[in-house]
Amino acid sequence: MKHSNHWLKALAVLPASLVPLAVFAATPADQSRVDAMALYNRGAAVVQTTRDIPLKSGAQxxxxxxSGRLRADTLWLEGEGVRLTGLSTNMPDDSGQGLLAARIGQPVTLLPANDEGDASAREATLVAANGDTLLVRVDDHIERLGPNSPWRITWPAGDDSAAGLSLDIDADKAGKQALTATYQIDGPSWQASYTGRFDAQAGQLELASMAVIDNSAGARLAADKAWLVAGDVARSTGNAPAPMMMARAEAKVSDAGAPQASGDTYRYALDNGIEVAAGGIRAVSIMAPKTFEATRSYRFExxxxxxxxxxxxSHAQIRLAFDNNADVPLPAGVVRVYDSSGAANLMGEDRIGDTPKQAPVTLTLGTAFDLTSERRLVEDRKTGENARRRTIEITLHNASADSASVEVIEHLPEGARIESAQPTVADDAPANTAQWQVDVPANGEQTVRYTVSWEN
Structure with a gap:
């Protein structure tokens, strides 16, 4: 069969790109919006909403x-004189392949992927779907849609793709009744993201924080009231959502300021609730910039x-230490620190865990270019049937124009005894550890040498 040049351009669509269009359109805004939602930073959301439902007396x-990937066994229904006796779910496959499979044999529309396309929309029938390759019937012939075409495929979203529950209940009396459902959905999560600026001269770190909400739930998140919950809440299952797109950061945490303790977690209230598109990411401010007294140090371990x-x-680790004296906890997240000593100067990034008030924080931000060490084995010999002695020498080099204080840590065998050391080992070093604080002059060097004996 001879094709026109127009159709020799492969018609293509990535199935994942269909999900937001098909699923999002299938859920009306008034149905998907809920009264309240709490997002947990370990990957879950608790949803609560109340609906006025006309009931008859008895079983019905x-x-x-x-809206979202429901965990049906988490549902709690509350209403005066109403008991939940059973339920069933209609949860569609919201993956691209699931939606395509359900559409095989039905009409679809082929659209140019951008405004520069040289063809108008074409009507077709979806014949088959295999990964990124689709077969469609156009007029009287079959066309193959491959991954390099400027085309995309679309169709109207219908009620058959809508998610929902059928609840079996028993009501004491007839009439309109307010029922409240509380349940969990999988997919959405959030984590803190910190951006800081370190002033070495002042010894200060200014730190601001955002909450990055990742909605991988397959449906929009929309709630009149919303909270971000920091803390480790055990769940029987979980997942790790992956970012797909970035939305504007318009929301912010309530002006009430500090998070509220709730049991063994902390809750950050969001002004104006929450609104995040399916598959989207949104960043919201959770803490005004705070200034901490901070110390930069260097370590060889x-x-x-x-x-x-x-x-x-080897090169020395760059470490930045401060105490969380901001009177608010710091949720787990990534910390990015810029150095005020130069324009566009990134010191490095590190991840912190959930950090309570007044707790110490130590960031490892990379390695120092000019601070290096050479470490070598001077002597290693057997001194008894099960005993050995070893001497190690570490030469510290500083190629910068400023002197540096460097921490040297050596992890020793259990029960090891330091026979000699120069300089002297720190008295407060942890067990099975030798530790020194060494001042290395600008454009100079210092040597650490120690001998250890132990039994195998």
Missing amino acids: TIGWPI NSFYSISRDSQR
């Missing part, structure tokens, strides 16, 4: 719309067993 079945007679060169 009612419908309840759901080695295992006693990782050594050879040949010199091993």
